[in-house]
Amino acid sequence: MKQRDPETRERVVRAAAQLFADRGFKKVTVRDICRAARANVAAVNYHFGDKSGLYREVLQRAIDIVRATSDAALEAGAGLPPEERLRRYIQVSLCRVVAEGQSNWISRLMHREIADPTPAFDALVDQGIRHRFDDLSAIVAELLALPANDERVARCVMSIHSQWVLFSPNPIASRLRWKFQLRNESPDRIAEHITDFSLAGIRAVASRSG
Secondary structure: OOOOOHHHHHHHHHHHHHHHHHHOOOOOOHHHHHHHHOOOOOHHHHHHOOHHHHHHHHHHHHHHHHHHHHHHHHHHOOOOOHHHHHHHHHHHHHHHHHHOOHHHHHHHHHHHHHHOOOOOHHHHHHHHHHHHHHHHHHHHHHHHOOOOOOHHHHHHHHHHHHOOHHHOOOHHHHHHHHHOOOOOOOHHHHHHHHHHHHHHHHHHHHHHHO
């Protein structure tokens, strides 16, 4: 094997990402990955140490993309009133999740990690998911005129985020969208609905809290 072989390394990572997303960490072997990547069976150990090291690399790429999406969503609303910041945040985040083909493996990988955690689970939560909740909490807290750590803020953030589940790539969402004739809805329309629905709910919470 060549001393430096970034092309093989990249093929291994991409093949592993799809396989881990499809089957989960435990059901994928190094031989499976190398066969899919058209690489020597020693490539995983050579480039990543072992299968766990390769999995951490794949998960880190997913985390980096999630963070980049969150940062772009936050930047889109910078300096705007909180209602418009929420609208921009949801629009940018949801459009990337729905529209980008790469997000499909990311979503499936995260669902598998949540269902059957590996030692890398803490990194997913701390580096990826927590930042999105913190960003939304800051916006919702301003809308409610409450501290960001208030339980009412947390409930609203969870309610907002949970609406994305049935619009993100997953088998249940696909079947339900088909049943309700929502197959051709654009990401922008979905984001607009979630924002309007969320703002109405936040106003209702604010009226009870005031």
